[in-house]
Amino acid sequence: MEGIVIKSIEYKEKSKLVYLYTPFGMKSVKALDVQKTKLGFVTTLNQVEFQISQGKLPTVLEYTLKKSFYSMYQNMDKIGVLAPILDVISHLEEDANHTRIYPFFLEALTELENTEHPLFVLSIFLIKMLSVFGIKPELKSCVLCSRTSIVNFSISNGGALCDHCSTSNENNLAIYEAFKAFYYNKGFEFKEIKISYPTLLEAIYSYYLLHANLKLKSYKL
Ligand SMILES: [Zn+2]
Incomplete structure (x- = not known):
């Protein structure tokens, strides 16, 4: 084994x-x-x-x-990122699809070992793992009415919002674009995003907390 x-x-x-x-x-x-x-x-x-x-x-x-992969614990930027990644793995359901998750976890560790962007690896790992917890956000059309004219994103509703349904003054379009780009990213191909990683990670952490009742360990040391 x-x-x-x-x-x-x-x-x-x-x-x-x-x-x-x-x-x-x-x-x-x-x-x-x-x-x-x-x-x-x-x-x-x-x-x-x-x-x-x-x-x-x-x-x-x-x-x-x-x-x-133990030597990553000697890198200050990577220790913090390892904590939430291991936290997610520890919280998997017994009947999750481990044969698929295991190689993805191994890929994430390999990427993290080689990357100069640890927060990118953490973000993409957490966004892709949402579907494992059965809480994949609706990214293709409005989560409330299915229109495709997306202008915003709602963490509490769990998906994109169209121009009819977006009533909040909060503009989460850049968060939506990052969620979408990372969720559909093949593997861990680096992509620039329009928001800072702490802002994106705050959204991802809120998403896990609201939809999976999972309070992830902080990546901040
Ligand atoms: Zn709508």
Whole structure:
């Protein structure tokens, strides 16, 4: 089995309980005698291949380290971005489509490792993950009446607003354009947006809170 270490906690003497995200969802695995033989298995953001014993709380028997993303914790700009990304992964439903989410998560980590725009990677990750939580915004037509003359975006209504339905003085058109560009972006192709990342992320965080009741960890250190 393959997985990425999300966190590990102390568990009895010399042992740890390791939580890994895998193509089959979250798995918790005991690692015995950590210091001698299992350091690579208990390090956060390590991608490992592993065999486990049978049973309800299995023990790792063997593992190989495929790739470590741990060094991102040495980059101040990236630590903050990792917190909400791991937060989203930890909040996935048990029956979510993990076989599709796992490679996307791995892709996000790879992008984050190489990018000079960590807030871009975070924004696109969070916007694309909205559909996993069943709260994809309506981006193609007005969320209230289905007209296509879009002039605004409503976080509380969960989508675009047309010129008839937009009554608010608030102009969220740039937020709408960023949501749309990122949601339909193939992978993580960098795109300029007309608003600042803190403004966009504030909108994304409100969206998660209102529609998924999920208060994400802050990306600000
Ligand atoms: Zn409308």
